[in-house]
Amino acid sequence: MIEARRISKRFGDFVALDDVTVDVPTGSLTALLGPSGSGKSTLLRVIAGLERPDSGSVLLDGDDVTLRPPQKRGVGFVFQHYAAFKHMTVWDNIAFGLTIRRTPRATVRDRVTELLELVQLSGLAKRYPAQLSGGQRQRMGLARALAVDPKVLLLDEPFGALDARVRKELRLWLRRLHDETHTTTVIVTHDQEEAMEVADRVVVLNGGHVEQVAAPRDLYDKPANEFVMSFVGPVNRMGDAFIRPHDVEVLLEPNGSTQEAMVERLVHLGFEVRVELVRDDGEQLSAQVTREQAEALELERGQIVYVRPTRQTVFSS
Amino acid sequence: MSRLALRFASLGYLAVLLLAPVGFVFYRAFEHGFWPAWHAVTAPDALHALKLTLVVALIAVVANTIFGILCALAIVRYRPPGFGIVNALVDLPLALSPVVVGLSLLLLYGRGGWLAGHNILFATPGIVLATIFVSLPFVVREVVPVLREVGIDQEQAASTLGASGMQTFLRVTWPAIRWAVAYGVVLTTARALGEFGAVRVVSGNIAGRTETLTLYVQNQYEEFNAAGAYAASVVLALIAVATLLLMSRLRPKEETR
Numbered sequence: 001m002i003e004a005r006r007i008s009k010r011f012g013d014f015v016a017l018d019d020v021t022v023d024v025p026t027g028s029l030t031a032l033l034g035p036s037g038s039g040k041s042t043l044l045r046v047i048a049g050l051e052r053p054d055s056g057s058v059l060l061d062g063d064d065v066t067l068r069p070p071q072k073r074g075v076g077f078v079f080q081h082y083a084a085f086k087h088m089t090v091w092d093n094i095a096f097g098l099t100i101r102r103t104p105r106a107t108v109r110d111r112v113t114e115l116l117e118l119v120q121l122s123g124l125a126k127r128y129p130a131q132l133s134g135g136q137r138q139r140m141g142l143a144r145a146l147a148v149d150p151k152v153l154l155l156d157e158p159f160g161a162l163d164a165r166v167r168k169e170l171r172l173w174l175r176r177l178h179d180e181t182h183t184t185t186v187i188v189t190h191d192q193e194e195a196m197e198v199a200d201r202v203v204v205l206n207g208g209h210v211e212q213v214a215a216p217r218d219l220y221d222k223p224a225n226e227f228v229m230s231f232v233g234p235v236n237r238m239g240d241a242f243i244r245p246h247d248v249e250v251l252l253e254p255n256g257s258t259q260e261a262m263v264e265r266l267v268h269l270g271f272e273v274r275v276e277l278v279r280d281d282g283e284q285l286s287a288q289v290t291r292e293q294a295e296a297l298e299l300e301r302g303q304i305v306y307v308r309p310t311r312q313t314v315f316s317s
Numbered sequence: 318m319s320r321l322a323l324r325f326a327s328l329g330y331l332a333v334l335l336l337a338p339v340g341f342v343f344y345r346a347f348e349h350g351f352w353p354a355w356h357a358v359t360a361p362d363a364l365h366a367l368k369l370t371l372v373v374a375l376i377a378v379v380a381n382t383i384f385g386i387l388c389a390l391a392i393v394r395y396r397p398p399g400f401g402i403v404n405a406l407v408d409l410p411l412a413l414s415p416v417v418v419g420l421s422l423l424l425l426y427g428r429g430g431w432l433a434g435h436n437i438l439f440a441t442p443g444i445v446l447a448t449i450f451v452s453l454p455f456v457v458r459e460v461v462p463v464l465r466e467v468g469i470d471q472e473q474a475a476s477t478l479g480a481s482g483m484q485t486f487l488r489v490t491w492p493a494i495r496w497a498v499a500y501g502v503v504l505t506t507a508r509a510l511g512e513f514g515a516v517r518v519v520s521g522n523i524a525g526r527t528e529t530l531t532l533y534v535q536n537q538y539e540e541f542n543a544a545g546a547y548a549a550s551v552v553l554a555l556i557a558v559a560t561l562l563l564m565s566r567l568r569p570k571e572e573t574r
Contacts, residue, residue, distance in 0.1 A: 070476045077477040083470035087492040097478035
């Protein structure tokens with residue numbers, strides 16, 4: 001269990017964290033989600049001991065570690081830009097944490113071999129980081145962090161520097177890894193899709209504050225406020241109401257509760273079609289329909305249609 | 318056409334200003350064959366001057382290497398308050414004339430100075446101090462940009478994996494900066510061997526005692542022993558060439574890493 005209590009941290013005039021309290025239950029995979037500058041990375045680094053908070057405390061399994069340096073916290077940390085030891089082979093990178101603890105050689109060999117297999121780098125043990133792809137380097141970074149059996153695993157935008165396909169693969173792989181090992185894990189990301197896909201709890205941060213803590217599904221269906229609503233997915237605004245594009249119904253005939261709109265653009269996204277509309281009051285609106293629906297409606301540019309929200313959210317301010 | 322002109326201009330510049338004078342020293346040193354030159358450089362005072370020069374250079378290089386690494390780490394990594402000034406001060410020896418350095422040491426340690434009477438002036442310690450001063454910036458200036466470029470990620474990764482500060486330095490930082498340190502050491506050596514002005518002021522210039530090789534060259538020339546001056550110059554030039562060769566061997570390694 002990680003408890004971050006009333007953490008504040010400034011960098012000069014910039015307030016990175018303002019009285020933030022977050023709990024991460026043992027065995028969970030929690031995502032810290034937010035835009036850049038929201039304080040998510042700073043919070044992770046405070047938990048790891050790489051950043052000292054101006055006030056507040058960090059507890060790991062009940063121990064107050066606020067003043068403890070990172071090397072005594074028993075955390076595994078994975079960096080966005082890998083932080084690979086450039087002059088060491090893959091093998092030596094992974095073995096680093098073990099060899100500085102003077103682990104017996106046979107134990108190191110068994111553990112590194114096992115980890116190489118786990119991260120699917122068995123054939124590349126003698127390579128240097130410069131000879132690996134980004135995805136391979138980050139798998140090495142994970143193995144290196146896992147080698148010392150950390151109490152918690154902290155990942156700082158671990159897939160941020162990778163291309164979309166590799167990112168997706170590694171996400172699934174991380175999720176499977178967590179299902180096997182159940183190491184308490186915190187992943188920092190600015191990508192809501194990544195947070196939703198990989199985590200079982202999501203902490204949404206913005207401007208140094210926690211906006212909401214929820215399971216991915218609840219976050220999407222029951223956002224606590226306007227910020228979360230618009231951050232975790234595309235959203236339309238009609239007056240005070242917020243509507244997801246897939247909650248906009250597109251009809252060819254008016255039925256009393258509908259509003260007139262003109263099709264401005266059709267974006268084909270495989271199974272779904274995004275319809276960009278302009279309402280009669282000049283406001284933009286986007287609707288998401290299936291390809292079948294789009295074909296049945298025979299949608300085309302410039303066409304006049306009638307729209308109606310099937311579900312909307314209003315936040316009391 | 319213009320490329321050819323450029324090449325001639327740069328080569329000509331080098332030839333006139335560098336190669337011709339140095340070549341001429343070589344020519345004059347060996348004008349009467351190898352043995353006169355050999356006898357000139359193996360004269361007792363010449364040998365003593367060579368030995369003193371090497372000892373002083375060694376002490377200055379060791380001191381400035383250790384200080385240089387610590388100072389670079391402080392400037393780039395720890396940034397204690399007010400260290401911006403230190404960063405600027407490190408370059409002072411490059412800007413300040415060595416004679417001024419010598420004079421300031423004279424004022425500090427000489428008769429009536431704050432630290433007078435420690436047997437520093439007109440003795441080896443004074444020469445060492447002056448040499449350390451003038452050769453101080455090189456290791457710092459080589460290591461600082463490399464530390465900046467390497468970044469702090471690897472060191473932080475090592476610390477999260479349980480490495481102490483010393484373990485992190487030895488296993489992560491040092492391998493990253495060692496070629497920069499080596500290059501800085503070569504430059505420091507070259508500067509320490511060649512120092513003249515500051516050493517001249519503080520050494521007292523006593524033949525066989527506080528006379529370094531550069532001072533020996535000057536003294537021999539003034540005493541109309543041109544052969545001795547040329548021969549000693551050749552020794553200095555050969556050491557310089559050796560350091561340059563070492564340097565050019567270090568550079569490619571550094572770049573391919």
